[in-house]
Amino acid sequence: MYEDGTELLPIGALSRLTGIPVKTIRNWSDQDLLPPAARTPAGYRLYGPDAPARLEIVRSLRDLGVGTAAIRAVLRRRQSLADTAARSADALDAQISALRAQRAVLRAVAARGSTAEELPQMTRLARLTAGERRRIVADAVGDALAGVPAPAYRGGLLAATPDLPDDPTPEQLAAWIELAALVRDPELRAAWRRLAAYSARTAPGTGAATGGEPEAAAAAEAAARRVAALMHTRAEAAVADGIAPDSPAAAPVVAELVAAWLPTQKALPDSPTEDGPAARTRLLEQLETAAEPLVERYWRLLCTVTGRPAPPRWETAGAWTAAALRAHLTPVEVDRGTFAGTDPERVLYAYERVAGAVGALVAGLRPADLARPTPCAGWTVRELLGHIVWESLMVASIAEGTPRTDHLADHLGDDPRAAFEESARAALAVFRSSGMTARTFGPHEAPGALLVQQVVIELLAHGWDLARALDAPTGLAPEVAEETLAAARRLYGAAPRTAGGSFAPERPAPPGATAADRLAAYLGREV
Template identity: 45%
Template sequence: MDGATLYSIGELSRRTGLSVTTIRFYSDSGVVAPTRRTPAGYRLYDLDALLRLELVRTLRELGMDLATVRQVLNRELTVAEVAAAHADAVDVQIRLLQLRRSVLRVVAKRGSDPEETKLMHRLTQLSGDERRRLIDDFLDGTFGTEAVGADPVILAMIRSATPDLPDDPSPEQVAAWVELAELVGDPDFRTRMRRAAPYQAGRRTLDIEARAGDELMEFTRQKVAEAREAGIDPLDDRAAPIVDDLVRRFAEVFDRAPDPEFRTWMARQFEPAHDPRVERYWRLVWAVRGRQVVPGLLPIHPWLIQALRSSHDA
């Protein structure tokens, strides 16, 4: 085979694997023009045309549109430039497919109805910027300059844990994100979050905490944090000795007997800083972020209140 060899359209088809119809289309559209025609009008192509056709086939198989292929052939774009752009586009497609796969798994696992499935799909289709804007709108509406009790420290604390879906979320992360998106749009939840956040950020102190003193409260936070990190459920029997010791220490400070009545009183004193929906928010945030253990942003109050009431009921 040399530069003087000419090929019929059938021979090009055999060498390139492209159909005669496809080659004829490329030829008619000027992508790969015939070198010349026979007296009978049959098209003939040289080696350069063969190489161009092989390049066209490769680029098309990589997903490039015909207009882009034409730009490469005309040297208006380099293959490297086009490859980089298409690699980015493929990355986006992969992320969308991964996200779609996770949504489908959630739907299959939960047996979602059509309305929930549509909502889930719509929320997960939001871009990263749109998802961040949804959370930003929630934070600004709840703690912004015009919000009651606005505090930059609280806002900074909550922004530090802003959730977003990874490129390849698990079904659990998708489910958590959808629930979180619905939660932050609820006006009632915004009120609850605004009320509870000052306690979480240490900007407001409960009366029992002020009277107990810094030393005992720091000890309490440490013991509850250790219990949580060890995976000790507040309703577990393993929580009993921890709570018994804390009740005894608080009873000494308040000059009370460490009896069931005092335990009930303690639980009630800690309740203003605890809201189940706010606790749920933090658990969803860390589920979206792929964390199994909820960090210290979740206050001691939920664990302690449950443990106090459980030991009293027992």
């Protein structure tokens, strides 16, 4: 029952009933959202029985951000509530998007420590629509590739659009800002143009190479991606295993990569059909052409912008593969028969004797000795000893089939002597228990005896380095040093030798030099 016994409510009573302030009701009434049903003789507003429900509708719509005109249209039934909600939601989406962009800019400014001069440009770039962002990239690609008949390369650049999510992270916004600046860089555009020109001229899957057939182009492109993935996997594994690109151990990796790459070249004129200097030179040319740091940076930024996983970095794998090709332009087959007749026990005996000789040097180390320089350029005694320990652990992991240990990790800890002793003992035990010298390993079926023999050669050579660094006698393990030198000549005779490489040019050994001295000289040390 209303206060005055009628069905009309004064504004104060309506306020108490709904919890909406009198001032707000009066304001909405003035905007014709809640017209009074009547007025008192003194001019005070009176509201009908439908007023509380109408007020709740108005309040709900206002809370949802719907404007006065739209509410009035709904109340007067000139527009359905559903249509109003849809339009308001669209408007709200736009507001939210703008607010998210503002928040992302502020967070990016805070994270980057941006200057006041950078702020306007960052704000402008953050507010661009998806279409405007795409036009920035499309214009840059168009300018860079003008006149270059490389539709596949051009299409690849244009297909990867810089689409920011609705709520970009500061990292994504920062990546977009950097990318927008990068595409204006003449150096990037020149790199794009070089790659496009090379693609038009030689790359499988483009131009005349596939006769313009989309299916053939797609198949060739997929094959090229598989080869690139294989190169990355093999090269990264080689780096992780500490295989120098100019070492004999790199030769079978190069052979595998060339064999996988050759079929992708079949459609090209004058393409090599078998492994050899011509094929390796062609592959090296392709790798060197593709080595464009700014282009790689562009693709990584694009992945950050769009939230896609970034591709593996090609810098390390590409550099290793290119260096390995330069060092092994002519295929060299390791004569497996050289090691087939090796007495497994003799190889293990050699490892045991050399490890014992090096262990005697390590046992006499003093803490101050660890900082001494060694014949291995840039390595201290501690770094040299860490490398020696790693080599034994690495080959032992091959024998056991366990993950390779990181060659950059600290393998010595606080007790270098104990670390060496344990690694040598454990490696010999694994070599014996796994039957390593009678097995083959890896995709190239490397004889286990060869792997152990390589460790023996490395251990004796680095033991010589250690003895020289400590001013100790260098005639290590005389009972096996001569045969170890002979094995090194058989194994490394065809290895490329360059100053600063894994194998420097052989140096002369003085008269009366021990077998260990002559091994060091053969491997490029000054004796």
